[in-house]
Amino acid sequence: MVKLLSYLVLNIFAKFLFFNIKMVKQVISLREKCGVFAAKTKNAEKKAYYALLALQHRGQESTGISVWQGIIKTHKGLGLVSEVFKNSVLDKLSSNLAIGHVRYSTFGGLNEVQPLEVEYKGLKLSLAHNGTLTNYSLLRGDYGRFYNFKTSIDSELLGISFLRHYLEHKDEFEAMKEVFREIKGAYSVSMLFEGKIVVGRDPLGFRPLTFGFGDGYYFASESSALEMFDLEVRDVKPGEVFVIDEELESKVLTKEKHSHCVFEYIYFARPDSTIEGRNVYKVRLELGKQLAREDDVKGDIVIAVPDSGRASAIGYSLESGIPYEEGLIKNRYIGRTFIMPQQALRDLSVQLKLSPVKEVIRDKKVILIDDSIVRGTTMKRIVAMLRKAGAREVHVRIASPPIKYPCYMGIDIPSRYELIASWKSVGEIAKEIGADSLRYLSLEGLVKAVGLNDLCLACLNGKYPSWAFDF
Numbered sequence: 001m002v003k004l005l006s007y008l009v010l011n012i013f014a015k016f017l018f019f020n021i022k023m024v025k026q027v028i029s030l031r032e033k034c035g036v037f038a039a040k041t042k043n044a045e046k047k048a049y050y051a052l053l054a055l056q057h058r059g060q061e062s063t064g065i066s067v068w069q070g071i072i073k074t075h076k077g078l079g080l081v082s083e084v085f086k087n088s089v090l091d092k093l094s095s096n097l098a099i100g101h102v103r104y105s106t107f108g109g110l111n112e113v114q115p116l117e118v119e120y121k122g123l124k125l126s127l128a129h130n131g132t133l134t135n136y137s138l139l140r141g142d143y144g145r146f147y148n149f150k151t152s153i154d155s156e157l158l159g160i161s162f163l164r165h166y167l168e169h170k171d172e173f174e175a176m177k178e179v180f181r182e183i184k185g186a187y188s189v190s191m192l193f194e195g196k197i198v199v200g201r202d203p204l205g206f207r208p209l210t211f212g213f214g215d216g217y218y219f220a221s222e223s224s225a226l227e228m229f230d231l232e233v234r235d236v237k238p239g240e241v242f243v244i245d246e247e248l249e250s251k252v253l254t255k256e257k258h259s260h261c262v263f264e265y266i267y268f269a270r271p272d273s274t275i276e277g278r279n280v281y282k283v284r285l286e287l288g289k290q291l292a293r294e295d296d297v298k299g300d301i302v303i304a305v306p307d308s309g310r311a312s313a314i315g316y317s318l319e320s321g322i323p324y325e326e327g328l329i330k331n332r333y334i335g336r337t338f339i340m341p342q343q344a345l346r347d348l349s350v351q352l353k354l355s356p357v358k359e360v361i362r363d364k365k366v367i368l369i370d371d372s373i374v375r376g377t378t379m380k381r382i383v384a385m386l387r388k389a390g391a392r393e394v395h396v397r398i399a400s401p402p403i404k405y406p407c408y409m410g411i412d413i414p415s416r417y418e419l420i421a422s423w424k425s426v427g428e429i430a431k432e433i434g435a436d437s438l439r440y441l442s443l444e445g446l447v448k449a450v451g452l453n454d455l456c457l458a459c460l461n462g463k464y465p466s467w468a469f470d471f
């Protein structure tokens, strides 16, 4: 807790200390959620393209691919994968070694879109990173004494730390061991370095990372992105590093207690992904069943906020015996509100992306299931939408406990001030969103439904994993 407090104090201090707005925004707002990919296989650039399409839900603001053609060649841009990569571009990236990235935030412009090329004392790598480094602002000051940072994103620190320690040890595993010792926080990282691929997952395994093998070696943030390649897949273990040169070699370099992000199961990952042996759809179904076991409300129908609330709504319906209906229809061509970077865009997109089926809703006592409530503004609009469509009662049920604390490990959960559950009671939130009643899943129920003990629950219970703040 002392470490966490010093981290917060340091960041607040940094806000007032640095006059460079870019720098301040980066220190305070390292919130992007991203997806990474790497492969050594035939047509690796095209496999990267397909995998990034499958990872698009993890970041829709920018994307890029780096390949090895005797030198590192990178193409990247702002926008969706299908907008940035055309056939003519991919043809010029032909290679059997590629890494790729999709990113949530466009903060910093094109030079901060990943993969990021980093150079130090004649060595160069390209890097794709998912996560947030908790001691970035401290280490940036230290490294800034001998290295001139080209960007204000924390991923550059990962690259420069690896190159610095590689120069010292001339060995990728030893370099990564030093990176794990030095850099705290969440990082699933893939690197293209000297004609090799180096991949690592932070010692606590906050963010998911999957390894696949078959007609080559593949890595992706989620298993669903590798499904199409017909591979054997497994999780990259926390603290595990892969180096792929002529052959593949992997080592687990640390022995920390794992801390997998529970929010990947609740909201972020695709339902067809499997993380730590637990299929995300099945987990969400179980969250809904558990929520029903803890509930006693009498409703006519169960409906979901599509899409991420759907599996839990089906689970709730199965357990309670109350029929499930499709009461809200999603416009599939509008982005997810949670990952829109500005509040104004988020507000507009709620109205654009959901519409009620009046014939399903009218005169019904509706049990509305969603995965989480962050600010409460989206839920307020949905409840009003259902009432306008003729719902007699609206009972909101949330398939996770209240989010009360910010995330410093790579998910866009805002400050406590913006989190409605950190300053309002459940009754007050129900009133605020206009619901007849509101109930959240219990913390114990969540852990039971996920079926893992080594979870990060910090945004729910305020207990931040100590390793991530051990600096």
Ligand code: SF4
Pocket: 206, 260, 261, 262, 263, 264, 406, 407, 408, 409, 410, 411, 413, 456, 457, 458, 459, 460
């Ligand atoms: S604080 Fe919450 S969102 Fe962040 S890593 Fe932990 S569980 Fe995930």
